Amino acid sequence: MKNYTDLQKDVQDAIKWEPLLSATEIGVIVKDGVVTLTGVVDNYTKKSEAEDAAKNVAGVMAVVEKIEVKFSSSYAPNDDNEIASEILNAFEWNWRVPNDNVKVKVEKGWVTLEGEFQWHYERTAANDAVKNLLGVTGVSNNIKIKSDLNAAIVKADIESALKLNWSIYENDIDVKVSGHKATLTGTVDSWCQKTEAGRITFNAPGVWSVDNELVVYYDYSLMDE
Numbered sequence: 001m002k003n004y005t006d007l008q009k010d011v012q013d014a015i016k017w018e019p020l021l022s023a024t025e026i027g028v029i030v031k032d033g034v035v036t037l038t039g040v041v042d043n044y045t046k047k048s049e050a051e052d053a054a055k056n057v058a059g060v061m062a063v064v065e066k067i068e069v070k071f072s073s074s075y076a077p078n079d080d081n082e083i084a085s086e087i088l089n090a091f092e093w094n095w096r097v098p099n100d101n102v103k104v105k106v107e108k109g110w111v112t113l114e115g116e117f118q119w120h121y122e123r124t125a126a127n128d129a130v131k132n133l134l135g136v137t138g139v140s141n142n143i144k145i146k147s148d149l150n151a152a153i154v155k156a157d158i159e160s161a162l163k164l165n166w167s168i169y170e171n172d173i174d175v176k177v178s179g180h181k182a183t184l185t186g187t188v189d190s191w192c193q194k195t196e197a198g199r200i201t202f203n204a205p206g207v208w209s210v211d212n213e214l215v216v217y218y219d220y221s222l223m224d225e
Contacts, residue, residue: 003220004030007059011035014053026050026067033061033218040068044136055191061216063191069109069137078135080106086133087111096125102143109137118147120202145208153177153206161200168193173214175201180208187217 002010008030016023025046027038035054041047047067054063078086084106091099102115111130117123123143130139155177163169171193172186182201188194198212 002059004033007033007035007057007220010057011054011060014057015050018049018053020046020049021053028054033059033216033220034064035060035062036064036066038066040070042070042072043134044069044138045132047138048131055195058190059218059220060191061218071135080108083109083111083133083135086135087130090129090133091126094125094129096122097129098122102126109135110140111136111138112140112142114142116144116146118145120145120199120207145202147206147208153180153182153204158182158201158204158207161204162197165196165200168197171197173197180206181211182207182209183211183213185213187215189216189218191216 008028011028011030012023015021015026015028021041025039025041029036029038035057037050037054039050041050047065047069050067051063051065054060084104087104087106088099091097091102098117101117102113105112105114113126113130117126123141123145126143127139127141130136155175158175158177162173162175168188171188173188174185176183176185182204184197184201188197194212194214194216197214198210201207201210201212
């Protein structure tokens with residue numbers, strides 16, 4: 001059982017372990033299991049990796065991300081039109097992204113994606129293709145899932161898939177279905193488990209949206225020295 005001081009150190013160590021990140025770039029504040037990340041980095045990839053590293057640490061209940069992206073003086077970022085062109089080109093060469101079904105908007109380096117895909121992995125692939133491009137300061141992925149497959153969601157299939165995953169099978173997760181929407185409620189031990197449960201649910205036939213209401217709960221030591 002860890003305390004909040006332990007959690008802060010664990011998050012700092014996780015960030016140090018990422019090859020792109022420097023511990024001096026990212027500040028870590030912990031209060032009541034909520035981790036706040038601060039600092040300035042020179043590209044969006046670092047910002048995204050710091051957030052992912054923090055979320056994967058056991059005991060993290062939520063992450064508040066306040067990292068700024070500021071490009072170095074020696075680098076002149078592409079303007080919005082150039083960034084948009086690079087994104088479209090990246091989509092064209094990525095077989096996982098149905099580029100005909102996505103709209104791209106870029107404003108001061110911040111990218112907004114909209115459209116409808118059939119599968120969640122396509123939505124994730126579009127996000128991954130964008131976040132590593134030079135000049136990108138942030139991504140809002142508003143792509144919706146709407147499959148041609150009108151199969152009804154089978155609750156038992158989702159429950160079975162969740163139980164097959166070793167990292168979350170012992171957690172108290174309740175599944176509810178309504179139309180093409182699945183809702184997850186209950187508790188898990190980490191943010192990573194919450195994300196994984198949502199990903200598994202999205203893979204079920206007939207699921208167009210997932211309302212992931214899982215609560216991350218960790219039993220901290222009352223002593224925090």
